[in-house]
Amino acid sequence: MATTTVQSTDLRRRVREVLDRVRMEQEPVIVQTYDRPQAVLIPYADFEAYQAWREGQRTRTAWLGELRSIAEEVSQRARLSPAEAEALIDEAVRETRKP
Numbered sequence: 001m002a003t004t005t006v007q008s009t010d011l012r013r014r015v016r017e018v019l020d021r022v023r024m025e026q027e028p029v030i031v032q033t034y035d036r037p038q039a040v041l042i043p044y045a046d047f048e049a050y051q052a053w054r055e056g057q058r059t060r061t062a063w064l065g066e067l068r069s070i071a072e073e074v075s076q077r078a079r080l081s082p083a084e085a086e087a088l089i090d091e092a093v094r095e096t097r098k099p
Contacts, residue, residue, distance in 0.1 A: 005030045008038065067092045 004021065008031055011018055022029055022041045029041040042050075068089055075085035 003028050003030060005032055005037075007031075007035075008033045063096070064093070067096070 004018075004027060006014070006018055006029055011031055018029055018041065021027055022043055026043050026046075028043075028046075030037050031039045031041065071085055071089040071092060074080070074088060075082075080088065
């Protein structure tokens with residue numbers, strides 16, 4: 001996918017044209033100020049997909065943190081070695097991925 005770059009001052013003059021390009025051609029546009037990237041304009045559907053992915057990442061991170069916490073607690077109670085605790089974490093992760 002091609003990516004276009006536009007200076008922010010140019011964007012002010014051509015906002016409608018740039019937005020139409022993003023919307024109709026599904027082409028991201030990088031907005032620069034003084035030749036430094038500042039933002040990217042992307043189609044709204046891409047933004048929604050990104051938001052869903054990001055939420056999934058947050059959920060996954062929270063679950064993994066909880067699993068690690070549980071494994072650490074079990075490790076302390078059972079006096080497992082660090083390697084045994086890591087194996088327990090791996091097993092828990094595998095179990096959560098089963099259909």
